[in-house]
Amino acid sequence: MPRALILGLGGGFGSAVAGALHARGWELSALVRDASRLPPGLPAARLFAGDARRRDDLQRAAEGAEVLVHAANPAKYRWRGVALPMLENAAAVAESERLTVLFPGNVYVFDPADGPVFDESSPQRPITEKGRLRLAMEARLAQAAERGARVILLRMGDFIGRHAAGSWLQHLIRRVPRGIRLTLPGTSELPHTWAYLPDAAACAAALLEVRGELPAWCPLHYRGHRASFAEIATALHTASGLEVIPHPMAWWPLRLAAPFSPLMRGVIEMRYLWQREVNLDDGRLRSIVGDRCPRTPLDEVMREMLQGPVPAD
Known part of the structure; x- marks a missing residue:
């Protein structure tokens, strides 16, 4: 029975992949x-106390594993000081233990001017500091694949779903007396790329089960849902029967807070993703996993989201 080591078990992607692997009979x-801070309902896993920023802790936890799911994501965009050292440790351990690394990529490495649709051969010309950091992280993983590790980089859009904690869409949906308010960070008709967590996790698990048949360095794109906020609003109405009230997002408070908040600076820096299309072509992925990579209809996704806690104004 294969075993996977999960970094970021308490997060949305980490817990979703853990659940998908557990359902397929994997050991976790x-x-x-801090195990006391893990959310309830996670699949059974052997827990190692430690910190992924300490290589010895990671090395100890990786003993006997075949796969390392790197789903840890530092809060508040602390990538340079936290994410890069953490990734370095994961890459080094994967090299020494000959592990397969599953890493969730994003669209930050692309310039929208080269789009709007990107596949695995598209140029990577990031236009933000965060994009350049992600490019450096991917380069380190590609290097690990040359040094004995195997790497599956699954590139996805913004996570959505009931358990996508802290995702953009969760912040944009509010219950109001008249129905549901949907805050629009951009125009209502611009397509945006979304990844429904259960579907993306099922796809990731399917890839891990054929990892030996893949190249050592294997970046793949996951199309997910390509949907505008107008389509999101329609799906919310279909799922709930409630009126959906579009509301333009006020960006000026974020700009005022940006000089004092790394998080707000990060949000402002990535605003372009609500102004330009960056869509993913997953033809290569589909050729590998086919129908083992599901795509839940958007209205069902919204229905599942609304079953979770939706803040009220």
């Missing part, structure tokens, strides 16, 4: 700093 382990 996880490196956690």
